[in-house]
Amino acid sequence: xxxxxxxxxxxxxxxxxxxxxxxxxxxxxxxxxxxxxxxxxxxxxxxxxxxxxxxxxxxxxxxxxxxxxxxxxxxxxxxxxxxxxxxxxxxxxxxxxxxxxxxxxxxxxxxxxxxxxxxxxxxxxxxxxxxxxxxxxxxxxxxxxxxxxxxxxxxxxxxxxxxxxxxxxxxxxxxxxxxxxxxxxxxxxxxxxxxxxxxxxxxxxxxxxxxxxxxxxxxxxxxxxxxxxxxxxxxxxxxxxxxxxxxxxxxxxxxxxxxxxxxxxxxxxxxxxxxxxxxxxxxxxxxxxxxxxxxxxxxxxxxxxxxxxxxxxxxxxxxxxxxxxxxxxxxxxxxxxxxxxxxxxxxxxxxxxxxxxxxxxxxxxxxxxxxxxxxxxxxxxxxxxxxxxxxxxxx
Amino acid sequence: xxxxxxxxxxxxxxxxxxxxxxxxxxxxxxxxxxxxxxxxxxxxxxxxxxxxxxxxxxxxxxxxxxxxxxxxxxxxxxxxxxxxxxxxxxxxxxxxxxxxxxxxxxxxxxxxxxxxxxxxxxxxxxxxxxxxxxxxxxxxxxxxxxxxxxxxxxxxxxxxxxxxxxxxxxxxxxxxxxxxxxxxxxxxxxxxxxxxxxxxxxxxxxxxxxxxxxxxxxxxxxxxxxxxxxxxxxxxxxxxxxxxxxxxxxxxxxxxxxxxxxxxxxxxxxxxxxxxxxxxxxx
Numbered sequence: 081x082x083x084x085x086x087x088x089x090x091x092x093x094x095x096x097x098x099x100x101x102x103x104x105x106x107x108x109x110x111x112x113x114x115x116x117x118x119x120x121x122x123x124x125x126x127x128x129x130x131x132x133x134x135x136x137x138x139x140x141x142x143x144x145x146x147x148x149x150x151x152x153x154x155x156x157x158x159x160x161x162x163x164x165x166x167x168x169x170x171x172x173x174x175x176x177x178x179x180x181x182x183x184x185x186x187x188x189x190x191x192x193x194x195x196x197x198x199x200x201x202x203x204x205x206x207x208x209x210x211x212x213x214x215x216x217x218x219x220x221x222x223x224x225x226x227x228x229x230x231x232x233x234x235x236x237x238x239x240x241x242x243x244x245x246x247x248x249x250x251x252x253x254x255x256x257x258x259x260x261x262x263x264x265x266x267x268x269x270x271x272x273x274x275x276x277x278x279x280x281x282x283x284x285x286x287x288x289x290x291x292x293x294x295x296x297x298x299x300x301x302x303x304x305x306x307x308x309x310x311x312x313x314x315x316x317x318x319x320x321x322x323x324x325x326x327x328x329x330x331x332x333x334x335x336x337x338x339x340x341x342x343x344x345x346x347x348x349x350x351x352x353x354x355x356x357x358x359x360x361x362x363x364x365x366x367x368x369x370x371x372x373x374x375x376x377x378x379x380x381x382x383x384x385x386x387x388x389x390x391x392x393x394x395x396x397x398x399x400x401x402x403x404x405x406x407x408x409x410x411x412x413x414x415x416x417x418x419x420x421x422x423x424x425x426x427x428x429x430x431x432x433x434x435x436x437x438x439x440x441x442x443x444x445x446x447x448x449x450x451x452x453x454x455x456x457x458x459x460x461x462x463x464x465x466x467x468x469x470x471x472x473x474x475x
Numbered sequence: 476x477x478x479x480x481x482x483x484x485x486x487x488x489x490x491x492x493x494x495x496x497x498x499x500x501x502x503x504x505x506x507x508x509x510x511x512x513x514x515x516x517x518x519x520x521x522x523x524x525x526x527x528x529x530x531x532x533x534x535x536x537x538x539x540x541x542x543x544x545x546x547x548x549x550x551x552x553x554x555x556x557x558x559x560x561x562x563x564x565x566x567x568x569x570x571x572x573x574x575x576x577x578x579x580x581x582x583x584x585x586x587x588x589x590x591x592x593x594x595x596x597x598x599x600x601x602x603x604x605x606x607x608x609x610x611x612x613x614x615x616x617x618x619x620x621x622x623x624x625x626x627x628x629x630x631x632x633x634x635x636x637x638x639x640x641x642x643x644x645x646x647x648x649x650x651x652x653x654x655x656x657x658x659x660x661x662x663x664x665x666x667x668x669x670x671x672x673x674x675x676x677x678x679x680x681x682x683x684x685x686x687x688x689x690x691x692x693x694x695x696x697x698x699x700x701x702x703x704x705x706x707x708x709x710x711x712x713x714x715x716x717x718x719x720x721x722x723x724x725x726x727x728x729x730x731x732x733x734x735x736x737x738x739x740x741x742x743x744x745x746x747x748x749x750x751x752x753x754x755x756x757x758x
Binding site for chain 2: 184
């Protein structure tokens with residue numbers, strides 16, 4: 081296998097299921113238990129996990145908390161060993177895992193850069209040569225001679241990422257580490273990571289941000305309770321994961337529903353001529369709201385992808401009558417791609433009184449084309465379908 | 476591609492991961508990580524003295540104070556024969572290597588536990604952590620040698636020519652220290668309460684080693700057994716003999732102690748490599 085390749089072959093990993101306390105007394109208890117039954121007291125973190133990566137591949141790993149993503153990454157990083165199976169990784173490794181770990185609070189930023197740099201295998205001279213670049217990237221020019229214990233958490237993250245980002249690995253492992261930085265720095269980190277992919281580095285990316293995963297990676301793996309549930313192109317794997325999560329979220333939406341003085345009687349979403357909704361065509365949302373009194377206020381309608389990712393919100397001033405009121409909203413050209421979406425509704429008085437709390441009301445499916453493909457590594461793409469007309473020719 | 480239904484409850488036995496540990500390969504890895512050992516070593520020194528008002532003086536103060544206490548109380552309470560050597564000199568020459576040993580062992584034993592977060596980040600051979608701790612403790616020992624220099628001045632005493640044996644004695648001591656540090660640092664990961672047991676044992680060791688007294692206080696017939704149980708004893712006694720008394724080391728005791736020390740080093744390293752596979756699982 082060439083530099084940058086990864087082979088993970090039928091890997092199993094287990095951890096203690098008990099309190100994990102490690103005092104002599106606990107270990108003696110475990111020893112006694114082990115005499116009776118070898119497998120008891122352990123849980124599997126990974127079961128029979130296999131995949132391979134060619135140099136230059138980018139693989140996104142998704143799954144819920146505790147599904148084994150970080151364990152898999154640690155096995156790849158070589159800091160943990162599998163219980164069974166084989167993990168092989170060729171070439172120089174770079175990791176962006178747990179980045180503020182290992183910074184020594186009593187030392188200055190500068191001293192920490194040298195320690196971190198030597199940890200990832202850089203020579204003292206190489207670090208000195210890149211020192212200014214690293215400091216500039218971390219935006220820590222004024223703080224680099226200050227002790228790290230006086231840094232904010234964002235500054236520590238920047239220091240950690242910048243040091244790690246300035247070596248040229250063949251394989252780059254990225255855990256969900258960027259979440260702590262501010263938006264501008266996150267974007268900078270993602271840009272840097274994308275540059276690495278484009279220059280041929282193999283990327284393994286673990287994140288809960290499915291958009292980043294889809295933007296950054298070509299292949300995807302969905303881990304569920306330590307088992308590969310789906311693997312393939314990033315759209316397939318992440319898509320299957322998303323469908324599964326949405327099924328789980330139905331119960332969650334029910335719990336979100338709250339009572340106000342007004343309530344929704346009926347909610348209907350229809351496409352052209354009463355058919356299903358299609359991208360770029362007419363969409364009508366009908367809401368029937370029942371109110372015990374007549375009130376003036378603002379009706380809000382929102383659309384989200386999944387329950388947690390809002391796309392747009394519409395607002396209209398209306399007056400509710402005593403009894404039922406029907407509000408119809410027509411969107412002439414629906415700007416949504418293929419997929420499942422949720423409609424949220426709320427009604428608030430002039431001074432903010434909550435007559436109908438903001439809540440998911442119904443869901444609808446849109447048929448039509450997928451989003452246009454994006455150049456690899458462009459992230460944070462909103463699921464919005466924009467109608468276009470193209471003309472190409474001499475100016 | 477769905478595979479979850481066909482997965483057995485446990486992996487087939489032939490799939491079990493076995494880690495092959497070769498000493499040559501370990502040594503090569505350690506050499507490749509030398510830059511990191513150096514950085515860790517520097518970090519420990521800086522972190523230790525950066526905040527301290529008296530800075531490097533802290534390396535010399537503890538054995539010095541201890542020596543004063545010993546001289547004032549122990550020497551007057553129990554009359555210890557020193558062969559005509561001033562007691563401060565007699566005890567300090569043994570206190571320096573003992574302080575090195577005991578702080579290397581207590582610091583080294585914690586070296587893995589306190590570095591688990593660094594270890595979970597990137598692969599480095601795990602032995603760099605205990606090794607760099609022992610090295611940085613060694614710097615303290617070097618500094619505390621200044622105190623010995625002062626004592627030499629005060630008593631207008633010059634080290635004897637037999638001091639040429641000091642490097643050999645130090646090599647034996649280093650082997651034993653590293654061996655014990657390998658054993659303790661890996662065991663402490665699994666049994667955290669060993670740390671407390673260890674500080675008690677080290678306190679006992681102060682009295683079980685010829686520091687306050689000469690090895691000649693131990694009955695002749697028991698000395699060999701004593702040296703095998705406490706291989707540090709002939710070494711500490713050796714320092715005193717060669718530097719102050721102008722005698723050769725007691726070879727009959729030192730050689731068995733050297734054999735035990737190197738055996739501890741080899742066994743300690745093997746145990747360490749054996750146990751390190753699970754370090755990250757515990758963290």
